[in-house]
Each structure stands twice: as structure tokens, then as C-alpha cells.
Amino acid sequence: MSERVFGPYVEEFEKRNPAVKVLVLNKNTNHALGEISLGNERGFDLFWASSPEAFDMLDAFGHLAPIGDKHHHAFALSSVGWSWRSEQLQEPPRGWNDLLDARFDGKIGIARPSRSGTTHVLLEQFLQDRGWEEGWSYILALSANFATITSRSFGVVDGLKTGRFDIGLSIDFLATSEPGLEFRYGRPVTLVPARIAKLRHGASPANADKFVQFVLSRAGQKLLLVPTLNRIPIDAELRDTLDYSSHPSLMAALKLSWASYDPNMAARRYWMVNEIFDQFVTQQFSRRRGIWRQIRQYEQRSDLTVDQQQGLNRAKVYLLTMPIAEHQVATMQPSPMPGPGARYAPNTAEQKRFQEQWRVQADTLLAQAEAELRTLGE
Structure with missing residues (x-):
């Protein structure tokens, strides 16, 4: 708090x-x-x-x-959505999928979920609402537009106030209590x-x-x-x-059951979801963003051959693939109480094994996307 x-x-x-x-x-x-x-x-x-x-x-x-x-x-x-400064963004996104638009390249701030409980809630909302595979595909697509990954939830609000980025992914009260910030709930509103x-x-x-x-x-x-x-x-x-009334989607959600979010499921896979995000997004942030920018440069060209377009599509598939199955995470033992470093909760042998496996999987997929882009340039 x-x-x-x-x-x-x-x-x-x-x-x-x-x-x-x-x-x-x-x-x-x-x-x-x-x-x-x-x-x-x-x-x-x-x-x-x-x-x-x-x-x-x-x-x-x-x-x-x-x-x-x-x-x-x-x-x-509470529920999650995105915030912005009205004088800085004339046409804010109207829905979650709008945030994927290339015009928001490098303009979205998010906190690191392994350091922010509210960002973990944000990830889990995507995973629970869209399903494991589609949820991760959306998160990986969204990462193309990240400007930065802050170490705390408050860093998102601070970044908006200083103009570091235009849009901040946030829980509602962090933005609605700040003068000068607008906020919009993502639909469906999960309370x-x-x-x-x-x-x-x-x-x-x-x-x-x-x-x-x-x-x-x-x-x-x-x-x-x-x-x-x-x-x-x-x-x-x-x-x-x-x-x-100024938030009709919220008003509708308040009239319905707000128990659709499953915190117990989120708790069972808390370490896993945070670690997967870190291995695929946080640790690969600059590299992943660079690949996306190359893809967008190619997409602006009108002279691509059929083979080049197919190669471009394959590169995007590699960027949006989450190779870790939900059942694999579900069968892992519940993690020990998380904490920032060995003084609190040292990773178990199983966790270390999965960390390395996920790091290799993330690296392999990015290398495959890079290889496709190199072929396009030949």
C-alpha cells in the first residue's frame, strides 16, 4: 500500500x-x-x-x-487498465487490442510483475480471461510497444508524470487518485x-x-x-x-459477480508466471524490441515478395509463441514464498532447472526470428 x-x-x-x-x-x-x-x-x-x-x-x-x-x-x-496524460495523448486506446498498434511503439510503461503484485494481477487477468496460450501471445505482442519495465508500480505513474512514456499499464486507484491523469478500464472489467x-x-x-x-x-x-x-x-x-457513470464498463461489472478472478490459481503459479515473464520479456527486452522494430520496418514496404512475406510471418510467429504449456506449470510444486534473493527464498533445484530451460527456449525462439529476418535481407 x-x-x-x-x-x-x-x-x-x-x-x-x-x-x-x-x-x-x-x-x-x-x-x-x-x-x-x-x-x-x-x-x-x-x-x-x-x-x-x-x-x-x-x-x-x-x-x-x-x-x-x-x-x-x-x-x-480494484481493476486494471491504462492511464495517460490528456495533454500528451490525443487519441488514447479504447481497448486492450488497441495497445498493440504500432503507433504506440516505445510509448507504454509497465512494472516488472516479479516486483509488483498489481502487475502480476494484470498478467493473470490476461491469462485467465483469454486462456494460457492466447494470453501469453497477447503479452508477448504487447511487449513490442514497451518503453521500459519499471521496478515498482509507482514507477509507472511517475513515468507518466515526467513524460517518460505516454501510456501506463496500471491498477485503477494508482491513476485515478493522481491529478492530471486519465484512466480507462480494460474490458472485460475483472474486479x-x-x-x-x-x-x-x-x-x-x-x-x-x-x-x-x-x-x-x-x-x-x-x-x-x-x-x-x-x-x-x-x-x-x-x-x-x-x-x-463516467466508467460504464466498471458500473456494469459492479452489478455482476466480481469473483471471476481466481486468486488461488494465481497464487499456485505465482513464481512461474513471474519467472516466465522475466525470461521471455524482462531479460530479453532490448533484443525483443529490436526484432519487432525490424519487422515493422519490413511491414511498411510495398515491394515484399511472397516468400519474404511468409518469412516475415514466421518471424512474428516465433515472437508470439509461448512454448511452455499450462499443464507443465500446473504440475510444478507450489513455489516457496517468493522474495528478492536467497536471503528470503532461495530457488529450489526444480525452479533453477526450469529457469534455465525457459531461458534457452526464449533465446531459441528469438534466434529463429532473427534468422528469418536475416534471410529477408539477403
């Missing part, structure tokens, strides 16, 4: 409980999971994040303590529950209970509506009093 979110809650909770001081350690999702994977040595009481799968992982590894009959509680709803939970071995479990109860209370839910937060409350009665 950014300070913009937790700050008002801390201030109000301390006002209501003057004997209590709330201390917050602000980390991205993976670093936070890594902290808890050590056994919560520093005695943190609460875990608070927008990535619901993080809580399924914490629960699976026995790190959550119950509050009532639940091990975690939804407090807000994801942000959560809060009490951790085992916390230093102050009674106060943790009180804080969660405050977040879920009507007063706590109303805090979500202040302009600097601008989040969708979990309180259905409170939601019914709000006007979402």
Missing part, C-alpha cells in the same frame, strides 16, 4: 486510539512476502496489499492468524479484492484486530472515497450511493 492509502487510516486510527502508535513498513508485494517468509521475525501485526494472491500464499504457508472465521478480509475492489490480514507471531494481536475492524467499518470504508484514495469500497451499501 502506498502512503497515500495507509496514511489516512493510520492517522484516524491513532486519533481513535491515542495510546496506540502505528508503524508501517512499506514494501512492494514480493519484498513484503519475503519479509514474512523469514517467520515474521520483527513481529509485524498486519499484512495489507492490493494483490489478493499474496494472501492465498501467506495462508497456504501458515503465516496468517484468523480474525473471526476468516484468515483475510477484502476491504476494496479484484484488495485484502488485509492479521499475521501470526505479531507483537500486538489485539490492536491488529481493532485495526482490521476499523478498516471494514462504515467509517473506514468512507475513507476510501476521499479524492487522494479514490478506491471502490467493499461495502455494497456504500457502493450503491456512488456514481460510476
